[in-house]
Structure formats: C-alpha cells, structure tokens
Amino acid sequence: MDGPENHDPAKHAKETRRLTRQDWVDAAVRVMAGTGVEQVRVERLAVALGASKGSFYWHFKDRQALLDAVLEAWRLRQTVAVQARLALEAPEAQLRIQRLMELPLASGAAAEAAEFELAIMMWARRSPEARAAVQAVDEARIAYLEELFATLGCEAGEAQWRAHRAYALVRYVAQRGDLSLAERQAMVTRACAELTTETQVT
CATH class of the missing domain: 1.10.10 (Arc Repressor Mutant, subunit A)
Structure with missing residues (x-):
C-alpha cells in the first residue's frame, strides 16, 4: 500500500x-x-x-490528490488551453470549428492526448470523481461549439444539435485507431463542411 x-x-x-x-x-x-x-x-x-x-x-x-491533479491538468490542457490557442490562431468561427474537429488527428502529440483522454473515459466508468470531470469537460466543450455555431447564424436549437453532432464525431475518430488516418480525416472534412457550409446555416 x-x-x-x-x-x-x-x-x-x-x-x-x-x-x-x-x-x-x-x-x-x-x-x-x-x-x-x-x-x-x-x-x-x-x-x-x-x-x-x-x-x-x-x-x-496521497494518491487521490495526484489523481485529482491529473484531472485538473487534463481539463486545463485539453479544453481551456485549446480554446485560448484557437482564439489567437483561428479568429473565424468556421475555422475554429474545423480545427477543433481535426484536433485528434493533427499530430502525434494530439494522438497521444487522445489516448490519454480515452484512458480518462475508461476510468470515469468506475470513478465518480473522474465521471464528474468528464461530464464537466464535455459540457464546456459542447457549449463552446454551440457558441461558434451561433456565431455562424444558427438558432439556439440548431446550434446545440450541430455542436453535439460535431463533438460526437470528434470522440468517434479519436477512438477509431483501426481506421487509417486518411479515412478519419475524410470523415472530419466531410462532416465539418456539412455542418458549417453557409447554405446550410439557418
């Protein structure tokens, strides 16, 4: 012990x-x-x-204090810091959405971050603390996407629906290591185009 x-x-x-x-x-x-x-x-x-x-x-x-710090580091690095960086690098809402959806495929470091996030999600199945952290991060990310879709002109309900759809795909491609990078990139490119094309925004 x-x-x-x-x-x-x-x-x-x-x-x-x-x-x-x-x-x-x-x-x-x-x-x-x-x-x-x-x-x-x-x-x-x-x-x-x-x-x-x-x-x-x-x-x-104790060990639990370390695990709590790990959860906080995950939240800061892979949500707060990402959003702050995008605010500087991609001022247009459409480009931010694209960058967010491409994030798990962006680099080797991003792929490693996705593996860490998968481990957090597995942990959340058994730990109330990890489950609460995952829920809070999911809610923050979806709310951020909703804001971006609203900026594109979507009504509240439409922005929420598109945000959930975009986030679900991000989760999906991050976990589908059995698919080639090109296949996953094609999925993201098509979905992003469908979700952000001006003719589709209400």
Whole structure:
C-alpha cells in the first residue's frame, strides 16, 4: 500500500527542487495513457522519475490528490488551453470549428492526448470523481461549439444539435485507431463542411 515515508525537509530539499509537482503529474499522465489508471502508483512513478516516495509526499497528500491533479491538468490542457490557442490562431468561427474537429488527428502529440483522454473515459466508468470531470469537460466543450455555431447564424436549437453532432464525431475518430488516418480525416472534412457550409446555416 502506498504511504508516506518519514522524511525531513533538509533531506529531501535537493530532490524537491529537482522534481516539481508538475513532474509527478506528467509522469502519472504518461502511465495512465499507456496502461490505465490502475497502474498509476506512487512507487512506480518514483522509480520512473528516479525519486523517493518521500519526494512525492512533499507535493501530494496521497494518491487521490495526484489523481485529482491529473484531472485538473487534463481539463486545463485539453479544453481551456485549446480554446485560448484557437482564439489567437483561428479568429473565424468556421475555422475554429474545423480545427477543433481535426484536433485528434493533427499530430502525434494530439494522438497521444487522445489516448490519454480515452484512458480518462475508461476510468470515469468506475470513478465518480473522474465521471464528474468528464461530464464537466464535455459540457464546456459542447457549449463552446454551440457558441461558434451561433456565431455562424444558427438558432439556439440548431446550434446545440450541430455542436453535439460535431463533438460526437470528434470522440468517434479519436477512438477509431483501426481506421487509417486518411479515412478519419475524410470523415472530419466531410462532416465539418456539412455542418458549417453557409447554405446550410439557418
């Protein structure tokens, strides 16, 4: 069972300066994306980071505190930060929708992020905390898409319907690793065109 080691601040000061709270979160994200939340264990992370468990407990009360930090990092990186970046890179609503729908296919890093998100979703089937986090993120993303479709001229009900359809496809293509990248890109391109073409916007 994971538990805090007896340690004094002086003994671990050098190690604490070397490893930050974010280092532990990043290590947990890597393990979760590769093998699932069950393998996110303090001892395993300590070995991977070349640190003692005492270093972990310098930053976190317990494993649950780390998992809570992982969920918050996921929300910030893959929702808040994405929306902020798009606001700068894609000022037009139609282009933002396209970029959002293409996101899981955009790069190797995006594909890895999609794998991590899938691990979060699997975890949410068993954890009330993870389930609540997934629900909050889904609601925030769909609300953002609704705003974009409304900017294109859709009425509220139509904007909501298109937002759900767009988001469902994003989830789908992110999970269909058995399909080629070209096939998934074609799906996204067609759906985006259908959802944002001016002649279809009410």
